[in-house]
Amino acid sequence: MRLIGSDDLLPRPGTVLLWSVSADPAAARVQEAPPSFNQRTHLAGTGRLTWLAVAAEVPGPIQRADLARAVLGLLARHESLRTSFPRTPHGLRRAVHPAESLTLRPRPARAVASPTLVRDVVTDFVSESCSRPWSAPAVAVAAVDRPDRSTIVIGIDHALGDAWSLTVLLDDLVQLYRGAPADPVATPAFGLHCAREAATVVDSGDPRLADWLRFLRAHGNAPPSFPGPTGVPPGEVRRAVLRTDVLIGADDADAAEASCRALGAGPFAGALAALAHAVAAEDDDHHRSRSLSLLFPLHTRTLPDENRAVGWYVTNAPVTVAVSNNIRSTTRGAGFALRAALPLGAVPIDTVVRALGELRRPRHDVFMASYVDYRRLPGHATHGPLDARHVSAVTDADDVQIWFTRTDTGLAVRTRVPDTVIARATVDRLIERMRVHLTALARPAILAADPAPVQ
Missing domain, CATH: 3.30.559.30 (Nonribosomal peptide synthetase, condensation domain)
Structure with a gap:
């Protein structure tokens, strides 16, 4: 895994595909355990919210239906990716969205002719999608479609994950994209960590x-x-x-x-x-x-x-x-x-x-x-x-x-x-x-x- 800043994400030109995650706020369930200290500190910041992303190259053109299925599988598997942070009279809370209430909304495909413009289109989209964690999961999906080898980018607001999480996301995504069945073993919900932290004296x-x-x-x-x-x-x-x-x-x-x-x-x-x-x-x-x-x-x-x-x-x-x-x-x-x-x-x-x-x-x-x-x-x-x-x-x-x-x-x-x-x-x-x-x-x-x- 190479660590880079968004300025250095320079995929080869191709057709840029973008999907945002749409949620029904009414279906979200507010959790008893509050956001973690890291989440509260991050979301209370006065500047732009920071995001993380994982980028990878896959063979051939993007199989759009397979990618959408893989991303929805990721959202179903990991509670953190289905979390938003509504502001309530009792302060900032964590809310979890049922997997079946989430959809991927594509934006019009766009042919882009230079690596710097590809970077700008993709990172601007990730910044926009990951700056509204209050009512929907701050997750962004982007791809650069090419005949020989394509790029996939999954971005999340930092409140949803850490560096280790990116390796999990990539491993799960690649397996799901290649057609592997969803892992029947449920992963621990991050809310359990929040509850442990809140209960620690x-x-x-x-x-x-x-x-x-x-x-x-x-x-x-x-x-x-x-x-x-x-x-x-x-x-x-x-x-x-x-x-x-x-x-x-x-x-x-x-x-x-x-x-x-x-x-x-x-x-x-x-x-x-x-x-x-x-x-x-x-x-x-x-x-x-x-x-x-x-x-x-x-x-x-x-x-x-x-x-x-x-x-x-x-x-x-x-x-x-x-x-x-x-x-x-x-x-x-x-x-x-x-x-x-x-x-x-x-x-x-x-x-x-x-x-x-x-x-x-x-x-x-x-x-x-x-x-x-x-x-x-x-x-x-x-x-x-x-x-x-x-x-x-x-x-x-x-x-x-x-x-x-x-x-x-x-x-x-x-x-x-x-x-x-x-x-x-x-x-x-x-x-x-x-x-x-x-x-x-x-x-x-x-x-x-x-x-x-x-x-």
């Missing part, structure tokens, strides 16, 4: 809550910001730029992971250690006693079969990585820090905010880094042949966000930063430094000590 004396508060208070009652230069003054934003870079190939990624395991750490610890060294070099070429603090997302798929469910099964935890004198020592320490941080993810963020009293947000974005090994997610074997892409809407940004992705081809990183000359140059330096440190982690016999920081 953490005592005020819980040490996990104390660790959260200690972390936030150390940063002025706020999440930490990226410590390097971005060129964006406080209170301002710029249009985001998303880029994806390969850090190390498959052989080096395997070797780096083996080194991490030998150090008692996982591959995310190695990636965070490389990032910590790269960031430390921004201010201090010696970086011997520095640390890097950020939030990291982790999945909350704990029930049986939730690995095949669609929903926003994500929470966050705080971590601080101490920068040692070499990448191996830092990786070992990052492993300890991540293990200590994992239990903090079980504390609802609502509870943390209430206990803190006042959560400051000096920036709109949160400085975060995540790690996803797509080889362990549903359908990974088809990602290469399908040229599968996770597409994110490009909006505004005022901080740095980082996604490490492991696939069969190696370790890559997607960065999202404000589109400034300073931020672009900062990312250039970070990428080169991380490559050096990860190579050192993969080849300790060749690079026994960290080289001088990249200038």
